[in-house]
Amino acid sequence: MANDVLVFVECSGGKVVKAGLQALGAGSRLAAQLGGKCIALVIGQGLEAEAGKLGQYGANRVLIAGGEAFAAYSPDGFARAVAAQAKATGAACVLASATPMGKDFMPRAAAASQCGLAADCIDLRAEGGKAVAVRPVFAGKAMLTVGASSALWATLRPNVFAEAVSSNNVSPEAVTAGFGPGDLLAVVKEVVAGVSGKLDVAEADIVVSGGRGLKDPAGEGKPNWEALEKLAGVLGAATGASRAVVDAGWRPHGEQVGQTGKTVSPKLYIACGISGAIQHLAGMSGSKVIVAINKDENAPIFKVADYGIVGNVEEVVPALTAAFQEVLKS
Amino acid sequence: MEIVVCIRRAPTTDARIKPAASGKTYDPAGINYDISEYDKFALEAAILLKEKHGGKVTVLCVGHKDATKEVRTAIAMGCDAAEVLVSDGDHDAWAIANVLATRIKALPHDVVLFGWTSVDNQSAGTGQMVAQLLGLPSVSVVVDLEVADGKAKVARLAAGGQRERYEVKLPAVFTCQKGLNKPRSANMKGIMAAKKTNVPETPAAAPASGLITIQLDPPPPRAAGKIVGKGPEAAAALAKLLRTEAKVI
Numbered sequence: 001m002a003n004d005v006l007v008f009v010e011c012s013g014g015k016v017v018k019a020g021l022q023a024l025g026a027g028s029r030l031a032a033q034l035g036g037k038c039i040a041l042v043i044g045q046g047l048e049a050e051a052g053k054l055g056q057y058g059a060n061r062v063l064i065a066g067g068e069a070f071a072a073y074s075p076d077g078f079a080r081a082v083a084a085q086a087k088a089t090g091a092a093c094v095l096a097s098a099t100p101m102g103k104d105f106m107p108r109a110a111a112a113s114q115c116g117l118a119a120d121c122i123d124l125r126a127e128g129g130k131a132v133a134v135r136p137v138f139a140g141k142a143m144l145t146v147g148a149s150s151a152l153w154a155t156l157r158p159n160v161f162a163e164a165v166s167s168n169n170v171s172p173e174a175v176t177a178g179f180g181p182g183d184l185l186a187v188v189k190e191v192v193a194g195v196s197g198k199l200d201v202a203e204a205d206i207v208v209s210g211g212r213g214l215k216d217p218a219g220e221g222k223p224n225w226e227a228l229e230k231l232a233g234v235l236g237a238a239t240g241a242s243r244a245v246v247d248a249g250w251r252p253h254g255e256q257v258g259q260t261g262k263t264v265s266p267k268l269y270i271a272c273g274i275s276g277a278i279q280h281l282a283g284m285s286g287s288k289v290i291v292a293i294n295k296d297e298n299a300p301i302f303k304v305a306d307y308g309i310v311g312n313v314e315e316v317v318p319a320l321t322a323a324f325q326e327v328l329k330s
Numbered sequence: 331m332e333i334v335v336c337i338r339r340a341p342t343t344d345a346r347i348k349p350a351a352s353g354k355t356y357d358p359a360g361i362n363y364d365i366s367e368y369d370k371f372a373l374e375a376a377i378l379l380k381e382k383h384g385g386k387v388t389v390l391c392v393g394h395k396d397a398t399k400e401v402r403t404a405i406a407m408g409c410d411a412a413e414v415l416v417s418d419g420d421h422d423a424w425a426i427a428n429v430l431a432t433r434i435k436a437l438p439h440d441v442v443l444f445g446w447t448s449v450d451n452q453s454a455g456t457g458q459m460v461a462q463l464l465g466l467p468s469v470s471v472v473v474d475l476e477v478a479d480g481k482a483k484v485a486r487l488a489a490g491g492q493r494e495r496y497e498v499k500l501p502a503v504f505t506c507q508k509g510l511n512k513p514r515s516a517n518m519k520g521i522m523a524a525k526k527t528n529v530p531e532t533p534a535a536a537p538a539s540g541l542i543t544i545q546l547d548p549p550p551p552r553a554a555g556k557i558v559g560k561g562p563e564a565a566a567a568l569a570k571l572l573r574t575e576a577k578v579i
Contacts, residue, residue, distance in 0.1 A: 103471075
């Protein structure tokens with residue numbers, strides 16, 4: 001129906017991912033505002049049990065596309081499946097999480113439906129009976145509010161939208177693909193674990209980031225990353241890095257936070273020895289709480305920080321690690 | 331091998347962005363422009379492919395005719411030909427993808443490359459949209475690319491630093507991420523060649539954007555913070571504040 005919201009709920013390793021439930025939560029609240037239903041779409045094989053749980057997370061209907069074409073991830077295959085259900089349901093809004101998977105296939109799905117795509121949105125609501133979304137542009141230097149003349153297609157930033165709680169009794173309805181594995185243009189052949197196998201900086205609740213100020217005490221010029229990783233370890237945080245540290249080859253580029261790296265919005269961001277270039281600030285100032293540690297009290301990072309410690313990061317970071325260990329015990 | 335690279339002219343990343351009086355776009359006063367960061371990895375990948383396999387690199391840029399400057403930089407790096415598809419005004423990724431797909435259809439193309447996202451609009455989807463419109467395979471956020479025998483072996487960065495490997499038939503569209511290569515600077519010979527290269531400015535009719543811009547706002551201001559203290563002695567007080575006041579740990 002024209003007031004319904006279709007949400008692609010992402011699964012990984014046979015389980016629904018957190019960002020998928022968050023997108024479903026956002027979709028269910030929008031559907032309520034629009035006076036329509038929230039329809040979840042799960043794609044993949046062996047996901048019937050997971051799909052069956054989605055009535056507890058805001059879904060009024062659950063669709064599952066589990067044919068052979070979906071044995072492995074395919075950008076064009078998933079795009080076709082979502083576009084087909086967007087058409088079949090006539091949804092007013094089509095959502096997915098702005099994870100690496102959602103960002104990959106949703107542009108194709110929107111294009112297949114002759115629609116634009118509002119990427120990486122941080123707010124979603126109904127205005128005058130139509131869906132509108134807010135998305136950061138220039139890595140957060142400005143906020144763009146957009147709508148659409150037909151259906152609004154959007155991907156939603158992880159860790160921004162709350163999950164919904166509901167007790168809808170829904171059984172998944174199987175939908176057919178209408179195409180087979182032989183029709184796919186690109187299919188993932190193999191997934192290789194990351195070098196670190198660690199939590200992604202863009203998906204973490206807590207991020208501990210290091211910059212040029214984090215010098216090696218041995219004077220090698222390389223940053224003392226071990227101290228930073230200990231701090232991150234105590235908090236269960238992901239580690240991030242400034243561009244200077246990445247360009248010097250000290251950290252992988254996947255950890256870079258900023259306008260030319262990842263935009264992050266964790267609940268806690270701890271910047272260690274990062275002065276706060278405008279590109280870095282753009283990438284992290286959407287964080288809920290920002291802590292800055294820097295020896296220069298005039299460093300721009302303190303302008304966006306909620307809490308600051310002026311001091312040498314090599315001394316402050318180990319002291320903080322110990323202090324967090326104490327507090328987390330209590 | 332025929333390679334097409336689509337680039338975007340974007341404000342430099344050190345630019346301060348202020349909404350214009352219209353409240354729909356940014357104020358261009360005092361803004362400098364450059365090739366959008368990730369497009370440089372696409373240009374480098376294209377030149378490397380040409381150096382290995384022979385062929386030609388054609389650069390396309392949709393937008394203002396002033397983009398000729400950025401396009402010439404791409405030629406100076408080692409690309410062979412370039413066109414600016416002139417269409418003033420703000421277009422979303424869907425409108426730009428339509429202009430590009432129409433032009434690419436008329437050009438020979440084995441490999442079509444994009445930066446994985448632009449540093450300004452950050453839609454991160456123009457390449458995939460072009461692939462959809464042309465019915466081609468796409469792999470986004472590529473950090474490894476090898477081409478042989480009409481096929482490409484590529485790796486993309488997925489969740490949690492994992493790498494997904496694909497093998498796709500050409501022609502195909504790839505969007506490039508930092509880590510794929512190290513973009514070269516133009517040398518003097520290249521800069522001289524770029525000056526002499528004719529860059530056609532072709533008027534392009536963009537369709538209506540898929541998205542309607544309602545408003546561009548500055549980000550919400552952050553409340554003033556506090557300096558908890560100096561040196562390692564302040565650590566305990568900070569940990570306590572994060573637990574009891576901010577309630578984030």
